[in-house]
Amino acid sequence: MxxxxxxxxxxxxxxSMLRTVLSGWGYxxxxxxxxxxxxxxxxxKAYDAVLLDVRMAGMGGMEALSRIREYNPAVPVIIMTAYSSVETAVSALKTGAYDYLTKPLDLDVLRLTLDRALDHMRLAAENETLRRKLATGVAGPEIIGASKAMRELFTLIGMVAPTEATVLVTGESxxxxxxVARAIHxxxxxxxxxLVAVNCAALSETLLESELFGHEKGAFTGAEKRREGRFMAADKGSIFLDEIGEIAQPVQAKLLRVIQEREIQRVGGDRPIGVDVRxxxxxxxxxxxxVEAGRFREDLYYRLNVVSVPVPPLRERCEDIPLLAQHFLLRFAEKNRKRIKGFTPSAMDHLVRCPWPGNVRELExxxxxxxxxxVGEYVTERELPLCEGGHPVEGPAEAGGATGLAGRPLDDVEREVILATLASCGGNKSEAARVLGITRATLHKKLKKYGEE
Known part of the structure; x- marks a missing residue:
C-alpha cells in the first residue's frame, strides 16, 4: 500500500515541487x-508521515507540530525550515518531531529520512499487530520483533508449542x-x-543432580531430609534446562534415562519415580x-534435538532495534520515575549501527x-555507550589525533574532519552539520569547495 x-x-x-517529487517516489x-x-x-484522515514547514502565516509549524502530536503521537513529523538553528532543532525534537531538515532540501536526504520514518512506523505497527495476535497465543509481550527473522521464529513457536515434542532452543548468549521457552510452554x-527453569551452568555436578532429581535423607553430607527435585516440581508442566551443553557426562546419562523412560531416581534412592514433564x-x-569432541553424548543430543528452534542474533535483525530500544526505554523510565519520551534520531542511528555482540541483553x-x-526528555548519543567492541565509532576526534594533524594545511585538516564526520553520520548531511556545529548550507559550500559535492 x-x-x-x-x-x-x-x-x-x-x-507543488515536493508533491511532484513524492508522487514520483511512489507516495x-x-x-x-x-x-x-x-x-x-x-x-x-490517517497519514503515514507529515512534512511540516516552520515559518508560515497564521499557525506556525511548531504550534502545528504540538497540536498534531496531541492528536496522533504515532505519526512521524519531519520539520523543514530555511532558518537553521540549534534552538529550533532542539525545540522541534522536544516537541516530538521525528527529524529536522533545512532548506533548500537535499532530496536524497529527504528520501532517506522519509523512508526511515516510514520504516519505523511500519515496524511499530507490525509489532503491535504481532503482539495482539500472540497475546492469546504463544509468545507474550516480552518477545519483540517485526523483522523477517522474528516472524519466522513466531511461526515456528506457533507450530511447536501445541505439541509434546522435546525442543532444543539454540542461539548466542x-x-x-x-x-522463547516460556512462549512455547x-x-x-x-x-x-x-514451567520450572534450571541454569545447568550455575551448579556443580553433584548439586545439579540433586537439584534436578532430588535426594533422599542422608544421601550425602548435609542431606538432613528428603528433597524433591525440579523434575517433580515440573510434573504435569514443563522443565527448562538452560545451558544444557554445560552438564557433566554422568548427569547426561541420567538425563537420557529420564527422557527415555519418563522416570527419575532421587540421589540415594533405590526406586524409580514416574514423571509427566515436557x-x-x-x-x-x-x-x-x-558431540564430535566427545564432550556431549550423541544419543542425548538426538533425544533433545527433536525440534530445533534457533533464535537469531540481534545483528541479523537490526530493524528490530528501534522497537526493542523504545520498549526498554519506557520500562526503565517508569521504573526510575523519569519522564523520557524517546531517542533523538542520532541516538537511534547510533544504536542501529552498533554490533551488539551481547545481543538483546547488551542492548537492554x-x-x-x-x-x-x-537529563532531558530524549536520550541523546552522549548517554549511550561506545560500540564496536568497546571502541568509539570513528569520527572526527578519532580521525588522526593531534599528532597526525600537526604541520598540515588547515584546509586539509578541515576537509578530513568534515568527511570523517559525514561518514560517521552515515552520509546524512543534516546530522553531520549538527555534529560540526554549522548550518547545512555551510556544509554544502565546504564540500563543494573540496570537490566532494
Whole structure:
C-alpha cells in the first residue's frame, strides 16, 4: 500500500515541487498551506508521515507540530525550515518531531529520512499487530520483533508449542532463549502447569543432580531430609534446562534415562519415580561439535534435538532495534520515575549501527544506563555507550589525533574532519552539520569547495 504523506508549506511553488517529487517516489502526497489546515487534515484522515514547514502565516509549524502530536503521537513529523538553528532543532525534537531538515532540501536526504520514518512506523505497527495476535497465543509481550527473522521464529513457536515434542532452543548468549521457552510452554496444553527453569551452568555436578532429581535423607553430607527435585516440581508442566551443553557426562546419562523412560531416581534412592514433564532445553554451544569432541553424548543430543528452534542474533535483525530500544526505554523510565519520551534520531542511528555482540541483553543494559544518565526528555548519543567492541565509532576526534594533524594545511585538516564526520553520520548531511556545529548550507559550500559535492 502506498504511503500517504501530508506536505505543509505556505510557499505554493515549494509545495507543488515536493508533491511532484513524492508522487514520483511512489507516495500519495496531499498538501496544506498553513498549520491550522494541516491539523484539521490530520484529524480527518490517517497519514503515514507529515512534512511540516516552520515559518508560515497564521499557525506556525511548531504550534502545528504540538497540536498534531496531541492528536496522533504515532505519526512521524519531519520539520523543514530555511532558518537553521540549534534552538529550533532542539525545540522541534522536544516537541516530538521525528527529524529536522533545512532548506533548500537535499532530496536524497529527504528520501532517506522519509523512508526511515516510514520504516519505523511500519515496524511499530507490525509489532503491535504481532503482539495482539500472540497475546492469546504463544509468545507474550516480552518477545519483540517485526523483522523477517522474528516472524519466522513466531511461526515456528506457533507450530511447536501445541505439541509434546522435546525442543532444543539454540542461539548466542543474550538472544532471549528463555523467553522463547516460556512462549512455547504458554502455548502448550501444559500452560496450566508450572514451567520450572534450571541454569545447568550455575551448579556443580553433584548439586545439579540433586537439584534436578532430588535426594533422599542422608544421601550425602548435609542431606538432613528428603528433597524433591525440579523434575517433580515440573510434573504435569514443563522443565527448562538452560545451558544444557554445560552438564557433566554422568548427569547426561541420567538425563537420557529420564527422557527415555519418563522416570527419575532421587540421589540415594533405590526406586524409580514416574514423571509427566515436557523438556525444553537451550544452549549457546554447537552441540554437534561438542558431540564430535566427545564432550556431549550423541544419543542425548538426538533425544533433545527433536525440534530445533534457533533464535537469531540481534545483528541479523537490526530493524528490530528501534522497537526493542523504545520498549526498554519506557520500562526503565517508569521504573526510575523519569519522564523520557524517546531517542533523538542520532541516538537511534547510533544504536542501529552498533554490533551488539551481547545481543538483546547488551542492548537492554545500554538503554537502562542511558535512561539513568539522561537529563532531558530524549536520550541523546552522549548517554549511550561506545560500540564496536568497546571502541568509539570513528569520527572526527578519532580521525588522526593531534599528532597526525600537526604541520598540515588547515584546509586539509578541515576537509578530513568534515568527511570523517559525514561518514560517521552515515552520509546524512543534516546530522553531520549538527555534529560540526554549522548550518547545512555551510556544509554544502565546504564540500563543494573540496570537490566532494
Amino acid at each position: 502506498r504511503a500517504k504523506i501530508l506536505v505543509v508549506d505556505d510557499d505554493a511553488g515549494h509545495l 500519495l502526497p496531499e498538501g496544506a498551506t498553513d498549520g491550522e489546515q494541516a491539523v484539521a487534515m490530520v484529524r480527518g 543474550g538472544t532471549g532463549k528463555e523467553l 504458554a502455548g502448550s496444553a501444559r500452560a496450566g502447569g508450572s 523438556i525444553l532445553a537451550a544452549t549457546n554451544r554447537d552441540l554437534k561439535k561438542e 543494559n545500554a538503554v537502562e544506563r542511558a535512561v539513568i544518565l539522561s
